[in-house]
Amino acid sequence: MEIEFHGAAREVTGSCHIVRVGSRTILLDCGLFQGRRSDVQAKNQLLPADPSAIDAIVLSHAHIDHAGRLPFFVRAGYGKSIHATAATRDLCEVMLADAAHIQESDAAFLSRHHKAHAEPLYAQRDVMRTMELMKGAPYGSPVDIVPGVTATFVDAGHILGSASVILDCTEGTTTRRLVFSGDIGRSDLAIIRNPVPPSGAHTVIMESTYGNRDHASVDGAKQELARVVREAAARGGRVLIPAFAVGRTQELVYDLHQLALAGEIPRLPIVIDSPLASKATAVFEKNTDVFDPTEPFVAAQAGNRAALFEFPLLRFTESVEESKALNQHVGPMVIIAASGMAESGRILHHLVNGAPDPRNTVLVVGFMAEHTLGRRIVEKQPLLRVLGEEVPLRARVEVIDGYSAHADRVGLGAWIEAVRNTSPALGDVWLVHGEPQAQDVFVDVLVKRGFRAHCPTRGTRAVA
Ligand SMILES: [Zn+2]
Numbered sequence: 001m002e003i004e005f006h007g008a009a010r011e012v013t014g015s016c017h018i019v020r021v022g023s024r025t026i027l028l029d030c031g032l033f034q035g036r037r038s039d040v041q042a043k044n045q046l047l048p049a050d051p052s053a054i055d056a057i058v059l060s061h062a063h064i065d066h067a068g069r070l071p072f073f074v075r076a077g078y079g080k081s082i083h084a085t086a087a088t089r090d091l092c093e094v095m096l097a098d099a100a101h102i103q104e105s106d107a108a109f110l111s112r113h114h115k116a117h118a119e120p121l122y123a124q125r126d127v128m129r130t131m132e133l134m135k136g137a138p139y140g141s142p143v144d145i146v147p148g149v150t151a152t153f154v155d156a157g158h159i160l161g162s163a164s165v166i167l168d169c170t171e172g173t174t175t176r177r178l179v180f181s182g183d184i185g186r187s188d189l190a191i192i193r194n195p196v197p198p199s200g201a202h203t204v205i206m207e208s209t210y211g212n213r214d215h216a217s218v219d220g221a222k223q224e225l226a227r228v229v230r231e232a233a234a235r236g237g238r239v240l241i242p243a244f245a246v247g248r249t250q251e252l253v254y255d256l257h258q259l260a261l262a263g264e265i266p267r268l269p270i271v272i273d274s275p276l277a278s279k280a281t282a283v284f285e286k287n288t289d290v291f292d293p294t295e296p297f298v299a300a301q302a303g304n305r306a307a308l309f310e311f312p313l314l315r316f317t318e319s320v321e322e323s324k325a326l327n328q329h330v331g332p333m334v335i336i337a338a339s340g341m342a343e344s345g346r347i348l349h350h351l352v353n354g355a356p357d358p359r360n361t362v363l364v365v366g367f368m369a370e371h372t373l374g375r376r377i378v379e380k381q382p383l384l385r386v387l388g389e390e391v392p393l394r395a396r397v398e399v400i401d402g403y404s405a406h407a408d409r410v411g412l413g414a415w416i417e418a419v420r421n422t423s424p425a426l427g428d429v430w431l432v433h434g435e436p437q438a439q440d441v442f443v444d445v446l447v448k449r450g451f452r453a454h455c456p457t458r459g460t461r462a463v464a
Pocket of ligand 1: 158183
């Protein structure tokens with residue numbers, strides 16, 4: 001068996017690894033490279049392999065940096081099965097359609113402004129074809145993906161439907177187990193179940209995003225959220241939350257619902273102002289069977305888990321007019337809107353309207369990359385540039401770190417130790433999905449603990 005690392009090697013996007021077993025070739029993930037257009041355009045257009053030479057694709061989860069190049073691959077001629085969990089398939093339907101929409105609008109914008117024709121990486125019809133190829137599997141049941149290779153999905157505890165993938169590969173009379181961690185979540189995240197470290201591994205491909213840092217606790221995050229909402233409401237102000245529409249928004253709704261029931265926040269309107277978030281919430285409501293039954297709030301709603309995302313204070317907007325009408329509302333309110341880093345989407349007009357008012361709070365609940373509006377808000381720059389306007393930032397800025405969906409240094413270490421404890425023949429551990437500074441710290445930690453750990457670069461080939 002041979003592994004070739006194509007994406008997310010010494011970086012955090014473009015997850016894609018090629019596995020060759022005998023004459024068969026399997027792709028693990030097919031993610032989009034994300035970042036500045038000039039940096040990623042060429043990488044996204046380079047195919048990881050000839051699509052007709054790939055026999056199966058296995059997907060760890062629906063995040064765009066893991067699934068976002070599938071329609072491009074299908075457009076280029078891939079026509080065989082794409083295996084994922086059922087919830088990942090449902091999320092992909094929503095997220096890939098959104099990604100195609102962004103690709104198409106970006107291409108149209110570029111064509112208009114640079115007077116040269118720009119082609120989107122893929123279009124809606126490619127997404128529809130991709131969804132026809134995608135098969136949803138339950139957790140824990142081996143699926144035959146090509147002769148001699150089965151894939152089993154186990155919970156990765158990262159987002160709804162996320163999985164670590166176990167590939168059992170038989171060549172002749174030997175079967176070897178390759179474990180691909182996917183993105184590893186946290187054991188106390190809301191709604192979804194905890195990560196399950198696989199056993200019996202010979203080789204591991206493991207993410208390392210936060211291999212050099214620790215997070216604040218999840219429970220602390222909910223209490224912080226309550227405090228921020230109470231304080232803004234006491235000033236008569238709004239809480240504006242830029243949030244990713246898939247995952248983070250549903251966690252916030254789940255927490256706000258509990259806080260409202262417990263009387264820990266005042267009665268005020270809570271508005272989810274994002275069509276994508278509405279669609280993603282419907283996917284959560286369809287896949288309640290994979291929720292964590294040990295969470296008291298999930299257990300309390302056992303008869304109707306979809307009701308976790310419905311309560312009288314909460315409403316979802318659809319049209320742009322409804323969204324703009326929120327500006328006329330007087331009094332305290334919570335608005336959750338995409339995009340997560342405040343680079344685009346409806347959060348922008350709420351910031352134009354709300355950032356100058358010192359009664360309001362802008363609440364940051366996710367990582368804000370350099371060069372984004374979100375990062376400038378975290379830095380409390382006094383003057384923001386939003387939708388072409390200069391907007392003074394007089395609202396309070398609060399940051400809650402505890403909502404991260406990625407395991408931190410301690411969590412990653414515990415996951416790989418658990419794999420080793422149940423894998424007597426464990427060989428190489430290949431670290432992927434991490435920036436060099438995080439990987440260099442984490443690989444040192446693992447080597448000192450006796451692991452055969454490495455950080456492959458793009459194009460590295462390894463025998464497993
Ligand atoms: Zn992810």
